[in-house]
Amino acid sequence: MKSNINFSYLVFLSVVAALGGFLFGYDTAVISGTTSQVAQIFQLDTLQQGWYVGCALVGSIVGVLLSGVLSDKLGRKLTMILSAVMFSVSAIGCAFCVDFNQLVVYRIIGGVGIGVVSVVSPLYISEVSVAQYRGRLVSLYQLAVTVGFLGAYLMNYQLLAWSNSGVAASDSWMDWIFISEVWRGMLGMETIPALLFFLIIFFIPESPRWLIVRGSDSRATGILQRIYGSVQQAVEQLNETKSMLLTSASSQSEWSVLLQPGIRKAVAIGTGIAILGQFMGVNAVLYYGPFIFENAGFSGGDSLFYQVMIGLVNTLTTVLALVIIDKVGRKKLVYYGVSGMIIALCCIAFYFTLGEVWQIPSWVLLFFFLAYVFSCAVSICAVIFVLLSEMYPTRVRGLAMSIAGFALWIGTYLIGQLTPWMLQNLTPAGTFLLFAGMCIPYMLIVWKLIPETAGKSLEEIERYWTDSEK
Template sequence: MKSTINFGYLIFLSVVAALGGFLFGYDTAVISGTIAQVTHLFQLDTLQQGWYVGCALVGSIVGVLFAGILSDKLGRRLTMLIAAVLFSTSALGCAVCLDFTQLVVCRIIGGIGIGVVSIVSPLYISEIAVTQYRGRLVSLYQLAVTVGFLGAYLVNYQLLAWSESGGQLGVFWLNKIFISEVWRAMLGMAVLPAIFFFIIIFFIPESPRWLIVKGQEQKAGDILQKIYNSVVEATNQLNETKSVLTSVDKSNWSMLLQPGILKAVIIGVCIAILGQFMGVNAVLYYGPSIFEKAGLSGGDSLFYQVLVGLVNTLTTVLALIIIDRVGRKKLVYYGVSGMIVALVLIGSYFLFGESRGISSLFLLVFFLFYIFCCAISICAVVFVLLSEMYPTKIRGLAMSIAGFALWIGTYLIGQLTPWMLQNLTPAGTFLLFAAMCIPYILIVWKLIPETAGKSLEEIERYWTRSE
């Protein structure tokens, strides 16, 4: 089958869907370069500042709740179009907003877009991918997220340098957006990839598996034939998907409560929420302030941020290359074991390192090692697993439930990390993160099958037969 696959077409479809991940990453990370300016301009108190940072997360939780239902009802393609509109509206609104309330509303709209693409983009890639390359193709989404993070850091850096160079644009509103209130440009630049995402979606087809669910077999067959470059392989895939669907005569919600499927959903919720309590976002969001507390120069925080983003991106490229060869479970075993070591080292540094005069640069090395282990394992694997664990008929709905748990975990860790750093001390916080890695490994080891090399239909049969 390998020789018949239309790789160029398959990669094109996957890259287009993965652009949603770039917007996710950019919209999430860009906020870091705007907080000080927005706080000064609108005279925000600490609660308002927290609301400015967290309001997009509220939108993400709303978006993820509806993303699965929308994608199951309207289709994966149309749902991605809706997300592109949300991102464009948010970026433009942030650039021209008149007051803080309008800014928050626009950030919430962008957050809804984040929640939607976090479900539908990896879901679409999973459903159009051929079995033996599904892991690396879905990992393109996570790679796009990390590129979005890095892109936001670099854009923030460049726009800030430009605004401080003393140049003027002549036109009042351009001068306001790009010079005097440059945070508007930082947030607004997302409109360019968002519009591109909107336009290019019109050049990709609907997910063939969704079309089969909706009884549009002719359209599905045409798309599959274009992917496989073979009428025989396309027909085989069509028949395999149909055979799974015809064995299911339950409604979406009753199917969700079927013992095997319910087990898969609960496992998905557990790995989604546990992944947040292993320190991923705590390191990404609070890393610079932790560096400063350890004695590293505050003026270098943006450089450290870019360095973390670069390691994250390059490691995700490596994970993308090896995920289908090594397998999902082995990547988790190796990566999470490394995370435990890194987190214990970070905790030990805060316990003993400062008092013994050990250079704080060692802390930076431990952080970068942690990011490497995290990016090559749970960050690369989680969206792959969630996009392939569930039956086609309820994949969107089940992913929304797991995605909701992921965003709740993200919200909780964002709120709790400052409290933990203060009350548990940095050492206690990172040792707690290390302890939370253990149940994650046990769940993957004991409860999740290896999905590399298996078709979505084979994976579905595993769960539906599991009582």
């Protein structure tokens, strides 16, 4: 039966949805290469610089709150189309904006797109996947995010090199965007993948599980038949999903279902690991890596080079996680990876405490950081979107993921704001020891409260939560 599954079709659907993750990563990372230029062009003070960096995050929080309602009401496909439109409008608007206020508005629009796609893309992949491949297919989204980060770094580097080469563009507007104010080109180049995302979404079907919720059984059966390669398996999956919908009391409102004891517990756990994961240091390293390295005594050029290496290790390790997540299992990856994170974080703290006194070579600190990024990328970064996309009932999956996603973005915002303060007041050593300490409750939650979901259908996972409180 397994051999009948149309794996190439599943990969196509997943790659299309994962392109939203690339846009997420690019839009998030591209800002790092534009801040100083924008501050100079628009004569920004420090508060305005902070607002320029943080305004997209405000949009992301709004987007993640809207994503659940939109994806449950309009469907996963149409919601992804809306996010692609927002990315396109944002990229074009940023390239051609005439003042700082317009730039902020377009960055917020892009942030809304980030928030929406961070929920709906992994959700869609999870719902079209079959149990034995779901982990690695949903992990394609996280891989796309890391590739988006690298793509932004490389695009910033290449456009800046072109701008500094002294070669004039043929048209005045091209010269304006790619030479004299190259930050416009950095932000505007997102238009290409955004338009590709918009166009290619029209070639994928709606989520069959969402169609079943909406009573479109015939359309859902046709899509399931193409996925499973068998009418019998398609009908069996249709009946299993409909059975779970009847069990969850379809006459109740979405909020009533969400507040049922077992489902409420799943939402609370998902929210907990989403926000806790942000306080284990990953975004502090990805966002403030150059700053941390410079404080450790490295030159600015070395700091940027080290950050590129961190991004490369992050991407390559995500590929490894994608390959093994369904074989090893979600929980084992967390156990191994988070244990490695704790060791690496303690070693980083040790370096900042005694590295100068003991004259430890600088490459040792880089090694500790790369070990941390490896451990993180192979575990919590790869697992979080997989778990959040498969923990919740079909009827309220969008809404529940929106709640967990909101917690994740609040954690991201807090760690972004607090990291400079912690580095200054807790010292780098104290900051990284704090991150190590936050790893322990995360691992305990996964160990004690979350079931192993590898190889289980979404309906089997839903049944675990609904039966757990009986």
